[in-house]
Amino acid sequence: MTTLRVIIDEMLSTAPGNVNTYTEELTRALIATAPRNCYVEAFVSASTEPEYELINERLPGLAALHKSALAGREVKAAWQHGFTRLPGHGMVHAPSLLAPLSRHDRLNSADQVIVTVHDTVAWSHPELLPPRVVSWHRAMLKRATRFADAVVAPSHAVADQLGEIADLGDRVRVISGAANSRIVPPADADVRASRLDLPNRYILAIGGLEAGKGIDQLVRSMSKIGTGEPLLIVGPTADDSSLAAAIVDAGLDEGRVRGLGLLSDADLAVVMERATVFAHPNLEEGFGMPMLDAFSLGIPVVHSDAPAMVELSAGGGIVVERGDSALYPERLADAIRSILDDRQLAVRLGYSGSDRANAFSWRSSAEKVWQLHADL
Structure with missing residues (x-):
């Protein structure tokens, strides 16, 4: 034995x-x-x-x-x-x-x-x-x-x-x-979406405001996206002081960015499946499991050019160069806006992401x- x-x-x-x-x-x-x-x-x-x-x-x-x-x-x-x-x-x-x-x-x-x-x-x-x-x-x-x-x-x-x-x-x-095997949309998805007050279209991210996650740059990018979709962030709560400071610093209107707090697996599955775009702006990453979760649900993904995420994506998402941090929010906005404005691109990325997730x-x-x- x-x-x-x-x-x-x-x-x-x-x-x-x-x-x-x-x-x-x-x-x-x-x-x-x-x-x-x-x-x-x-x-x-x-x-x-x-x-x-x-x-x-x-x-x-x-x-x-x-x-x-x-x-x-x-x-x-x-x-x-x-x-x-x-x-x-x-x-x-x-x-x-x-x-x-x-x-x-x-x-x-x-x-x-x-x-x-x-x-x-x-x-x-x-x-x-x-x-x-x-x-x-x-x-x-x-x-x-x-x-x-x-x-x-x-x-x-x-x-x-x-x-x-x-x-x-x-x-x-x-x-x-x-991908996380527990991130599976539940039978009561509509009820959960209503309770979470999910809009019809939104950008989704996961992570706190700590250095290296890139969430602060993502919040700043929202001022450059004029199509009106809000940014929902899993992790920070709605009254998180760091998130509130980032929103003020970006000069955003109330409601343009909302913290959802920590979610159960079922709620997270609902939030991810219904997202219009999943953004993973992390400046450093070893693998990128949240990105793979989004791929598995067929959600178009925008991610940084951190080497591990480029390797994981293999063309399944839109790569955003980190480069000069002052210009990173603008580059994130351009990538996100390209998906919001192009339905065919969004569908194509959804299929390519699903194919990529199936490789793991x-x-x-x-x-x-x-x-x-x-x-x-």
Whole structure:
């Protein structure tokens, strides 16, 4: 019997980003694609009973759930300094850099550890992250460079960037994610759309106003789009002070930009499916799962020329050059307006995006992870 132990702490994370979705989706697919006589177990730091129930509900088929006595912050600190290991021996897969990285004998004991690096922002643009987050990521990559048997990157762009900041040799393997399987329009879509007060036509974005997301530039671009469609943003609430300041700074009329707050998967599916344009202006990105979600629903997409997003899109959306940040809002506006003004372009982009989304699947990702462990 062969056991693969997956570190699923990120699945319970409430921090912005898509690593939580990636962890859940990949683990579920690993269970579904497990070869004969192979089983998937999970490890999680000390959590609440409702969280344990959520794990068991969303990851049916887990052979076991190992519950640490340490809280998440304590586990992070312990593994950063090389303390504590997982019980037993065998294969460990970490959907992030959170892993028990230490010296082990892969050849004689069959122990192996694979980690995942979703982006290199902590190195390329450390000013976009809190200092403690930068310090932790850098420390964990140093440990991965010494002790990881392989490192998974979600895109060739991230793999190339990793090659410039760490001596990982041939240990880097590109294994992409896929669209969120829970973003499916529900049967009561009309009721939800009415409750959310969705207009007939609107531009949609996902993300906060923190540096690097490009949402502030997107808000400024609205003053240059004269067709009247509002911008709806998932993440900030309607009364978010940072969003209000960005709206005032852009000189926009009330109602032209609206924060929707955090949404359930069903509500998000409704909001995404009915959007006229999905804008993903992120200045830095490792993969771009929200963009892939929009592609999967056939929504025309406008995105920045961040290398990972250009790679993911492969011509499925309209690319906007970041370049001079002062002119970025104008370029975003031009791209968005081209879709709003051209129905045929919008339809063509919807089809090309759908085709692009079909190139990715969690099953394929899981099979590649199993093969990587087998290759080791």
